[in-house]
Amino acid sequence: FFDQRAEVTLGGRYTRDYREGGGTNLVTGAIATPSSATFSRFTPAGTVSFKLTDDVSTYAKVATGYRAGGVCLRGVNCFRSQFDPETLTSYELGLKSYWFDRRVRLNAAAFNSKFKDMQLNFTNGVIGQGTIQGIFNAGSAAIRGIEVDLQASPVEDLSVTASYSYLD
Numbered sequence: 001f002f003d004q005r006a007e008v009t010l011g012g013r014y015t016r017d018y019r020e021g022g023g024t025n026l027v028t029g030a031i032a033t034p035s036s037a038t039f040s041r042f043t044p045a046g047t048v049s050f051k052l053t054d055d056v057s058t059y060a061k062v063a064t065g066y067r068a069g070g071v072c073l074r075g076v077n078c079f080r081s082q083f084d085p086e087t088l089t090s091y092e093l094g095l096k097s098y099w100f101d102r103r104v105r106l107n108a109a110a111f112n113s114k115f116k117d118m119q120l121n122f123t124n125g126v127i128g129q130g131t132i133q134g135i136f137n138a139g140s141a142a143i144r145g146i147e148v149d150l151q152a153s154p155v156e157d158l159s160v161t162a163s164y165s166y167l168d
Helices: none
Strands: 006-024 031-051 056-067 086-099 104-116 119-127 130-137 141-155 158-167
Touching: none
Parallel strands: none
Antiparallel strands: 006 031, 031 056, 056 086, 086 104, 104 141, 119 130, 141 158
16 A cells, blocks of 8 residues: 555464473472473564655564463472463564665664563572572563664675664
8 A cells, every 4th residue: 555665564473382390309309299381372463664765664563472481390499380471562663775876775773672471590599409490470671772784885895884782
């Protein structure tokens, strides 16, 4: 639409994960009761792009992601510790462009990625000769930033590239 200068791309993924774990505590010899969990999620994504000219286009993208929860098997006292799935929603605005008879390429993007129930590895302390370790849901987090890539070919057989990234 818009005179064939705009595009809409939609996608999605359905994931179903089954996790099971159990084992023997190497320090105490205790047998852990097997633990299991099932996780599933549909993660959609969409992009709208608009071609300003044959050499300059912009886009906006929203995507979701998912990392299954699980059953922690590391450490001395971790056999029955379960953790929830981690989810991500990412927003991105960008520019892809060529200039000066395609001798200069400039690409730029700004993004904001929001995590919910972020999974992190923790070491909780020491018991005997082992550590208590686990994967826990640490809460929410955000990663924001910009990326800029510039490539110029001022003369034949020579290209100069510069990149800049900022993450918060």
